[in-house]
Amino acid sequence: MPENRTPTPAPARRSTVRSLLRLWPYARPIRLRLAVSVGAALLASFALLLVPMVLGRIVDGPIADHDLGALPPLIALLLVLGLLEAGLFYARRVILARPLAGVETAMRGDLFARLQRLPIAFHDRWGSGQLLSRATADMYTMRLFLTFPLVFLIVNSLTFLAGTALMFTQDWRLALIALLPAAPLMLLTRRFEVGYSGAARRAQDQNGDLATVIEESVLGIRILKAFGRHRAMAERFRGQTHALRRTELRKAGLLANLWAVIVGLPELALGCALAAGCYLVAHDELSTGTLVAFLSTALALRWPVESLGWLLAYANEAATATDRFFEVLDEPLPGETTGATGTAGTAGTTGAAAAAPTPGPDAGARDGIRLTGVRFRYPDAPPDGPDLLRGIDLHIRSGETMALVGATGSGKTTLTALLPRLYEATAGAITLDGRDVREVSRERLRELVSVAFEEPTLFSATVRENVLMGAPGAGPERLTAALATAQAGFVEKLPEGVETEVGEQGLSLSGGQRQRLALARAVVGDPEFLVLDDPLSALDVHTEALVEQALRQVLGSTTALVVAHRPSTVLLADRVAVLADGRIEAVGTHQELLHSSARYRELMSGEAALVPEAALVPEGSPTR
Numbered sequence: 001m002p003e004n005r006t007p008t009p010a011p012a013r014r015s016t017v018r019s020l021l022r023l024w025p026y027a028r029p030i031r032l033r034l035a036v037s038v039g040a041a042l043l044a045s046f047a048l049l050l051v052p053m054v055l056g057r058i059v060d061g062p063i064a065d066h067d068l069g070a071l072p073p074l075i076a077l078l079l080v081l082g083l084l085e086a087g088l089f090y091a092r093r094v095i096l097a098r099p100l101a102g103v104e105t106a107m108r109g110d111l112f113a114r115l116q117r118l119p120i121a122f123h124d125r126w127g128s129g130q131l132l133s134r135a136t137a138d139m140y141t142m143r144l145f146l147t148f149p150l151v152f153l154i155v156n157s158l159t160f161l162a163g164t165a166l167m168f169t170q171d172w173r174l175a176l177i178a179l180l181p182a183a184p185l186m187l188l189t190r191r192f193e194v195g196y197s198g199a200a201r202r203a204q205d206q207n208g209d210l211a212t213v214i215e216e217s218v219l220g221i222r223i224l225k226a227f228g229r230h231r232a233m234a235e236r237f238r239g240q241t242h243a244l245r246r247t248e249l250r251k252a253g254l255l256a257n258l259w260a261v262i263v264g265l266p267e268l269a270l271g272c273a274l275a276a277g278c279y280l281v282a283h284d285e286l287s288t289g290t291l292v293a294f295l296s297t298a299l300a301l302r303w304p305v306e307s308l309g310w311l312l313a314y315a316n317e318a319a320t321a322t323d324r325f326f327e328v329l330d331e332p333l334p335g336e337t338t339g340a341t342g343t344a345g346t347a348g349t350t351g352a353a354a355a356a357p358t359p360g361p362d363a364g365a366r367d368g369i370r371l372t373g374v375r376f377r378y379p380d381a382p383p384d385g386p387d388l389l390r391g392i393d394l395h396i397r398s399g400e401t402m403a404l405v406g407a408t409g410s411g412k413t414t415l416t417a418l419l420p421r422l423y424e425a426t427a428g429a430i431t432l433d434g435r436d437v438r439e440v441s442r443e444r445l446r447e448l449v450s451v452a453f454e455e456p457t458l459f460s461a462t463v464r465e466n467v468l469m470g471a472p473g474a475g476p477e478r479l480t481a482a483l484a485t486a487q488a489g490f491v492e493k494l495p496e497g498v499e500t501e502v503g504e505q506g507l508s509l510s511g512g513q514r515q516r517l518a519l520a521r522a523v524v525g526d527p528e529f530l531v532l533d534d535p536l537s538a539l540d541v542h543t544e545a546l547v548e549q550a551l552r553q554v555l556g557s558t559t560a561l562v563v564a565h566r567p568s569t570v571l572l573a574d575r576v577a578v579l580a581d582g583r584i585e586a587v588g589t590h591q592e593l594l595h596s597s598a599r600y601r602e603l604m605s606g607e608a609a610l611v612p613e614a615a616l617v618p619e620g621s622p623t624r
C-alpha cells in the first residue's frame with residue numbers, strides 16, 4: 001500500500017495574495033455580484049459606524065439639554081440604521097450564494113476533466129486521497145473564502161480606515177492613543193502568516209493522506225479481514241490522525257496567540273483612551289457626547305480588528321487550497337510536454353532513437369504492430385538503474401496473435417501499456433499498420449486498440465454501460481455478441497440482465513465474471529488491434545475453455561498481443577515472443593521455442609503440471 005505517494009511540494013514561502021489571485025478567472029464571471037456584495041456589506045458596516053455619531057448627538061443634545069422631545073427622531077434614526085444593516089447583510093448573502101455554487105461546480109469540473117486527461121504516470125505518483133481531498137475539502141474551502149472572508153477582508157479593512165478617520169475627526173489625541181497597537185499588530189500578523197501557512201499546508205496534505213488510508217481500507221476490507229490486518233490498519237490510521245491532530249493543535253495555538261494579542265492590545269489602548277478622554281472631559285477640553293461617540297466608534301471597530309485573526313487564517317487556508325488545486329491543473333498534459341519522448345527523462349536514451357519514427361520497410365496498410373528500438377523507464381525508477389525496456393524490436397503481422405511471455409516483473413504489462421499510449425515510450429517507435437502511434441489522435445488510437453487488463457476494473461454502473469464503454473455508439477446486437485464471445489451468459493441470470501448495476505468496482509460479481517465482462521468490453525468495438533493482459537487468469541478450467549474457444553474467433557479477425565502466463569493461453573497465439581532483460585530474446589511458434597529456447601522451456605515448465613504433457617511438448621522433443 002503506497003504511503004503518501006504524492007510529491008509534497010516544499011513549503012516554500014509563498015505569497016497568499018498571489019495564490020488567491022489565481023482564483024480570479026473563476027471569480028470573474030461573478031465579479032459584478034461580488035462587487036455588489038462588497039458594496040452591500042460596506043454600506044451595512046458604515047451604517048453601523050453612524051450609530052456612535054447619533055449616540056453622541058443624543059448625549060450632547062436631548063440628554064444635556066433635558067429636551068426629551070428631540071429624542072424620538074434620533075431613536076428612530078438608530079432603528080433605521082439597525083434595520084438597514086440587517087437588511088444589507090441578508091442581501092449580501094442572497095446575492096452570492098447561488099453564483100458561488102456555480103463557481104465551485106466549474107472548478108470541480110475542470111479538476112475532474114484534468115484528472116481524466118492526465119497520463120497514467122501522473123496517477124502512479126499521486127495518492128487517490130490527495131486528489132479526493134482536492135476535489136472536495138479544498139474546493140469547499142475556496143468557495144467559502146469567496147463567500148465570506150474575501151468580502152470581509154475588504155469590508156473590514158475599509159471600515160477600519162473609515163472608523164479611524166472618524167475617530168480623528170472626533171479627537172485626534174484619543175485617536176492616536178487608540179492606534180498605538182497598530183504597528184506591533186502588523187508585525188505580529190506577518191509572523192503569524194508565515195507560521196500559519198506552513199501548518200495549513202501540512203494539515204491539508206495530511207488530510208489527503210488520511211483520505212487515502214480510509215479509501216484503501218474500505219476498498220481492501222476483504223483482504224484486511226481475511227489476513228486479520230484490520231488492527232495494523234487501524235494503527236496506521238491512528239498514527240496519521242494523531243499527526244493531523246498535532247498540526248491542527250499547532251494551528252489553533254498560533255491562532256490563539258494572535259487572537260490574544262489582537263484582542264488584548266486594542267483593549268489596553270482603549271482603556272488608556274478612556275482615561276485620557278475622562279481627563280479631557282474633566283478639564284472641559286472635550287464634550288461628554290464626543291467622548292461617548294469616540295468610545296462607541298472605537299468599540300464598533302473591535303469586530304473589524306478582532307476578525308482579522310480568523311480572516312487571515314482563512315485566507316491562508318484558501319491560498320493553500322488554491323495552491324493544491326493548481327498543482328493538479330498545472331500538471332502538463334501529454335501533448336503539452338516537450339514531446340512524446342521527453343516525459344521520463346531517460347538515462348541512456350539517444351536523440352536518434354527518440355526522433356521521428358521510421359516505419360519498417362514493408363510499412364503500409366496491413367503492416368500489423370511493429371515495435372522498433374522501444375525503450376521505457378518509469379519516471380520514478382532509480383536514476384542509476386537500467387531502463388526497464390531496453391530496445392524492444394518486435395513485429396506482429398497483420399491478423400496475427402502474438403503471445404508475450406517472460407518472468408514476473410520483466411515488463412510484459414508495461415510493454416502492452418505502450419501500445420495504447422497509457423505510457424509514452426521513452427525512445428523508439430511503435431507503429432500500427434505503418435502509422436506511428438504518436439501521430440494518431442488519442443481518440444482514434446483508443447478506437448483502434450482495445451485493452452483488457454489482468455485486473456478487470458468495472459465501474460458502479462450497469463452491465464450494459466460497463467461493456468459499451470468499449471464502443472459507446474454500439475447497438476444491442478454488438479453488446480449481445482460481445483457478451484457471447486466472452487462467455488458471459490451469467491448476465492442473463494442477473495436480476496435485471498444487462499441493466500443490473502454491478503456495484504462499486506463490480507465487487508458484487510465474482511472475479512471470473514468481472515474478467516469476462518472486461519473481455520466483452522475489449523471486444524465489443526470490434527477493434528483492429530487487441531491487447532490482452534493475461535485475460536483468463538481468474539477463470540475456472542471449464543469457463544476458461546469456453547472463453548478460449550470464443551476468443552479464437554475474435555483473435556482470428558484482429559492483430560493481437562496477449563500476455564500469457566500459462567501454456568493454455570500461449571496456445572491461443574500463432575507465435576510467441578519471449579521478453580527477458582528488457583529485450584525480445586526469441587520469437588517463434590510454441591513448438592519452435594520449446595526446441596530452441598531454454599528460457600521458454602523454463603517459463604512454461606512452471607505451469608506444465610496444469611496442462612497435458614502432449615499439449616506442451618511434441619513427440620521426440622529434446623525436452624521430453
Ligand SMILES: Nc1ncnc2c1ncn2[C@@H]1O[C@H](COP(=O)(O)OP(=O)(O)OP(=O)(O)O)[C@@H](O)[C@H]1O
Nearest residue numbers: 124378380388406407408409410411412413414415
Ligand atoms: N507505475 C510504476 N512505477 C514504477 N515502477 C513500476 C510501475 N509499474 C510497474 N513497475 C515496475 O516495473 C517492472 C515491470 O512491471 P510489469 O508489471 O510490467 O511486469 P510484468 O512482466 O507484467 O509482471 P507480472 O508477470 O508479474 O504481471 C516491475 O519491476 C515493477 O515493479
